[in-house]
Amino acid sequence: MERQVPHFREELEALQGRLLEMGGLAEERVRAAVQGLVSREAALFEKVLLGDEPINQLHIEIDNRCFRLLALHQPMATDLRAIVAAVKINTDLERVGDLAVNIAEAGKRYISHPPVKKLIDIPQMGEIAQAMLRDALDAFVKRDTALAHQVLNEDDRLDSLKTQVFRDLLTHMLNDQSTVEPALDLILVSRHLERIGDHATNVAEDVIFMVSALDVRHHGPAPVED
Amino acid sequence: MSTASRPLASLGALASAARRDTTDPNAPCKIEVDNLNFFYGAKRALEDISIKIQPHVVTAFIGPSGCGKSTFLRTLNRMNDIIPGTRVEGRVLIDGQDIYAPGVDVVSLRRRVGMVFQKSNPFPKSVFENIAYGLRINGMAGNKSELAGRVEESLKQAALWDEVKDRLHESALAMSGGQQQRLCIARALAVRPDILLMDEPASALDPIATQRIEELVYDLKKTYTIVIVTHNMQQAARVSDRTAFFWLGRLVEYDRTEKIFTAPAEKLTEDYVTGRFG
Numbered sequence: 001m002e003r004q005v006p007h008f009r010e011e012l013e014a015l016q017g018r019l020l021e022m023g024g025l026a027e028e029r030v031r032a033a034v035q036g037l038v039s040r041e042a043a044l045f046e047k048v049l050l051g052d053e054p055i056n057q058l059h060i061e062i063d064n065r066c067f068r069l070l071a072l073h074q075p076m077a078t079d080l081r082a083i084v085a086a087v088k089i090n091t092d093l094e095r096v097g098d099l100a101v102n103i104a105e106a107g108k109r110y111i112s113h114p115p116v117k118k119l120i121d122i123p124q125m126g127e128i129a130q131a132m133l134r135d136a137l138d139a140f141v142k143r144d145t146a147l148a149h150q151v152l153n154e155d156d157r158l159d160s161l162k163t164q165v166f167r168d169l170l171t172h173m174l175n176d177q178s179t180v181e182p183a184l185d186l187i188l189v190s191r192h193l194e195r196i197g198d199h200a201t202n203v204a205e206d207v208i209f210m211v212s213a214l215d216v217r218h219h220g221p222a223p224v225e226d
Numbered sequence: 227m228s229t230a231s232r233p234l235a236s237l238g239a240l241a242s243a244a245r246r247d248t249t250d251p252n253a254p255c256k257i258e259v260d261n262l263n264f265f266y267g268a269k270r271a272l273e274d275i276s277i278k279i280q281p282h283v284v285t286a287f288i289g290p291s292g293c294g295k296s297t298f299l300r301t302l303n304r305m306n307d308i309i310p311g312t313r314v315e316g317r318v319l320i321d322g323q324d325i326y327a328p329g330v331d332v333v334s335l336r337r338r339v340g341m342v343f344q345k346s347n348p349f350p351k352s353v354f355e356n357i358a359y360g361l362r363i364n365g366m367a368g369n370k371s372e373l374a375g376r377v378e379e380s381l382k383q384a385a386l387w388d389e390v391k392d393r394l395h396e397s398a399l400a401m402s403g404g405q406q407q408r409l410c411i412a413r414a415l416a417v418r419p420d421i422l423l424m425d426e427p428a429s430a431l432d433p434i435a436t437q438r439i440e441e442l443v444y445d446l447k448k449t450y451t452i453v454i455v456t457h458n459m460q461q462a463a464r465v466s467d468r469t470a471f472f473w474l475g476r477l478v479e480y481d482r483t484e485k486i487f488t489a490p491a492e493k494l495t496e497d498y499v500t501g502r503f504g
């Protein structure tokens with residue numbers, strides 16, 4: 001029998017809804033920032049920069065909801081893990097929003113120069129990072145640990161692509177000094193996308209902890225200590 | 227933008243974002259108490275209590291044993307009048323009328339301000355008669371079908387109807403403790419009060435029965451103004467919109483429940499809610 005009263009359940013569901021909304025906004029910002037870079041559209045970057053405020057507002061609101069639920073309902077077991085996970089996921093999603101802003105800022109600088117090269121790996125990184133984020137949030141909603149584990153596995157692809165981008169751009173910079181500035185911005189973008197993957201990974205780890213009480217961070221699966 | 231640049235670090239700021247408080251600041255007070263003092267003989271049990279309670283709000287009174295919270299609750303429908311040697315100073319206004327003014331009909335007052343006690347106290351009668359009795363003595367029974375309708379309505383409001391509808395004429399004393407307490411709530415609701423006072427209504431119940439009472443309180447506030455005394459701080463946190471902390475007969479702090487449990491203004495309150503005393 002559940003200990004908590006039904007209106008607590010309603011508040012938990014509302015919390016989950018707001019987290020998903022925030023995840024959707026963050027994912028959209030990443031998509032727009034990468035698209036702006038590929039299509040060299042300054043308007044998309046402005047959209048990303050303006051779009052950070054709603055994410056920031058949600059960040060505060062979600063923290064307040066978690067704080068209130070912890071203080072007033074003293075949740076236990078799954079409920080406790082769900083709220084602690086929500087606090088951490090909230091921070092990760094806000095950071096994703098910030099990284100989208102960083103990509104947009106680097107993108108604005110980048111398109112003020114001639115293109116260094118045709119962008120192939122960076123859009124691919126963008127797609128992987130967005131998919132990881134989407135899957136991590138799906139796993140959160142569906143309490144799906146298998147999907148969360150898939151997200152963890154995807155992170156290696158992003159890391160490899162980031163290394164590849166760096167090597168590729170290093171070659172361009174060594175061959176043509178005029179490309180140093182825009183190439184550095186592209187390296188920064190790849191770094192930001194790789195970090196977005198890390199945040200999606202954090203979300204997936206939190207989902208696994210929330211559902212199964214297993215802490216898979218750092219050293220792989222291990223039962224939570226009593 | 228990182229969190230460090232925001233006022234998030236302040237717990238007070240977090241608490242101020244409450245959405246749970248249903249208080250309408252412009253609504254007239256349902257209960258207004260001015261400088262209330264209460265004496266058991268020469269002993270002053272309540273000191274200069276002033277408080278305003280809005281309609282359709284659940285207010286919890288918390289504090290250590292002997293702090294005066296139950297005594298104060300009982301001043302709100304003059305239940306202390308039946309204790310010899312007690313005396314009240316100050317005013318208690320309900321809908322603007324002083325309930326201690328000369329000529330106040332106490333029976334009528336207690337119909338408007340119902341009460342549920344710590345220990346359920348059903349009459350040794352059937353479930354039906356437990357509800358019908360109050361309606362009859364208050365001249366609210368009407369004809370047979372009207373009476374049956376009011377009994378059903380009250381039992382439904384107390385979330386008990388489905389459990390007892392097939393045994394309305396069996397003894398109320400055969401019910402479980404939690405059911406008896408909800409019957410007492412139904413009995414209080416039958417005479418259509420405005421205010422429901424609850425004195426530790428779940429302290430004698432198991433966790434499941436307690437949960438049902440708590441959820442009932444949450445639902446009933448749409449219709450009633452509820453004041454609940456509880457020694458269980460977690461219960462106060464779960465069910466109430468506003469909380470008043472009493473200590474040694476004084477009202478130390480009265481604020482939104484969220485504020486009391488996350489960022490109380492007074493150190494005494496902080497010490498009590500964090501379990502440092504009491």
